[in-house]
Amino acid sequence: MNHERSRTLYDRALSVIPGGVNSSVRAIQPYPFFVQRGDGAHVIDADGNRYVDYVMGYGPLLLGHSLPEPVQAAIQSTASDGPMYGAPTEIEVDLAEFVTRNVPSVEMVRFVNSGTEATVSAIRLARGYTGREKIVVISSGYHGAQPSTLVEGDADDPTPSTPGIPESFTQHTLPVPFNDEERLRAVLSEHGDDVAAVITEPILGNTGIVAPTDDYHQTLRELCDGIGALLIFDEVITGFRVGGLQCAQGKLGVMPDITTFGKIVGGGFPVGAIGGRTEIIEQFTPSGDVFQSGTFSGHPVTMAAGLATLEFVAENDVYDHVNALGGQLRSGIRDILADRAPEYTVVGTDSMFKTVFTRADSPVQAGDCTDGCRQDRSCPRFSECPKSGADVRRGETDRWERLFWPAMKDQGVFLTPNQFESQFVSYAHTEADIEDTLEAYKAFFE
Incomplete structure (x- = not known):
């Protein structure tokens, strides 16, 4: 394959973008191929090479x-009306109603702009709702680029996983391995009164796809209930992909208190969302005291793309x-x-x-x-x-x-x-x- 144009583009990018990419995972060795366009299940790069x-x-x-015609039409129609308004639109209500109608644990939802923003907001919400500070995270799980979860080590000696996070931040984060019920029980037994929430992916999606062992999440649900902590499912990856419209929680039969979404719920446009029980989600401002806001939250084009995508999914095979x-x-x-x-x-x-x-x-x-x-x-x-x-x-x-x-x-x-x-x-x-x-x-x- 010829990659001359991609090599030239990468050379240019290195001068103006750190590492030549805008997301670290794209830094393929010796250099990435640059995509020119998509076509169905394929992409075509800048040199004309085609890949499934x-x-x-x-x-x-x-x-x-x-995209299917109804989805494409919804995006184009909404974009032609204007880029965004700084005011509510009907389409964000429609998408919220779709999510709450289909995801078992979600009674109310707040839209944001990325999966990272969703998990940041969910953890702040859990702390505000419970009045506690500590968060239990799953080692090697990924919940976005945020200080509360970019932590490695174990609960006895947590450390930042990247420069730029003060050591003092990690005292509020307790990492435990996925599928290790014994360690989880020990950490919750020791710190239970201080734990605001346990956050986990239903299936680890950024470390090779690791499935839970028998009843792992059911045990996690019971342990959280026992200490009065919230259970947060990060369904940014699995949401509306695993388990159909009910998401992974429906497939697993476990009801989290808070769920974070991203990716599919925006139909390919930047999006995040935090959903859960009304009494919890209503703690976000302006109905509650936990601050959460964003200029582009509920962006009409994203909302239209997400709703049209999910409606198409619901009506087809x-x-x-x-x-x-x-x-x-x-x-x-x-x-x-x-x-x-x-x-x-x-x-x-x-x-x-x-x-x-x-x-x-x-x-x-x-x-x-x-x-x-x-x-x-x-x-x-x-x-x-x-x-x-x-x-x-x-x-x-x-x-x-x-x-x-x-x-x-x-x-x-x-x-x-x-x-x-x-x-x-x-x-x-x-x-x-x-x-x-x-x-x-x-x-x-x-």
Whole structure:
């Protein structure tokens, strides 16, 4: 493939944008290809190279790049009326009603501008509602670029995970590993009276897609109730992708107190949202005392895009289509790995998928988890499959990034550029795309 124009663009970008990119994950080695346009389930780069796209904007593009006519029309019509107003519009009420009608735990919702803004606001809300200061976070989970969650280590010795966060901030954050009920119980037992909330992704989506073990979230719900803390589900990734319109909480059968959204709820435009029980969400100003505001919150074009997307999804076979293709991908990759790299793990659910280059001393084939790891205790691989972000980080990260990703790119398959971020199937993908992708996997693992 020729990448001369992308190389030139990257050279220019390095002079005016730190690292040449506006989001760190885009800093692909030796340089990223620059996308010129999208086409259905594909992207075309600045040099005319075409790729089947499983990044899908890191999740927002459930429908793909070529939007159905009703969605396109809603966006164009709203944009033609004016960019924004600094006043309420009917469309934000319509979208709020759709969300509250479909997501089990959400009675009221406040729209913001990003997933990070949603989680920042949710944590402030939890602290304001409970009068407590400490937040329990899941190690290696990701809740946006905010001081309360950019913390590593453990509850006994939390430290900032990046320069720029004062050490004193971390005294209010208690990291615990995902799927570690014993450690969770110990931390909540020690700090329970001071804990405002536990925030977790229902499924870890930024560390290789790690599913919860049996009843993990039910236990988390019970423990939060026992100490009077709130349970926050970060559904920025899983919201309206896993579990259909009820989101991951509906699929898991667990009701959080607060849910954060992003990505799909804005139909591909910048968005975030905080939803939950009325008595909690009403604590936001102006109905309550917890300050929350934003110039672009409830932006009419974003609201129109989100509502039109979700209405199209509700009226068509979108979830049946994307989930079926996701299952075909996961089972197909699993069959390829069974003979050629049995130590690796296929993960994901619904329309999310990933291959984690896990290590194993004595690799064995998976049992019934043909459609991605389900944390099945009867599976021969149960003890070796990732249970936490730390397990994923112990995988062959360099091989994934330096060998696998470039090889797939050269075969026209665009994956997220490391083994941590999720990959996504869209409504625009076809069985032919899946077949081509599996052939690319076979070629790499020959």
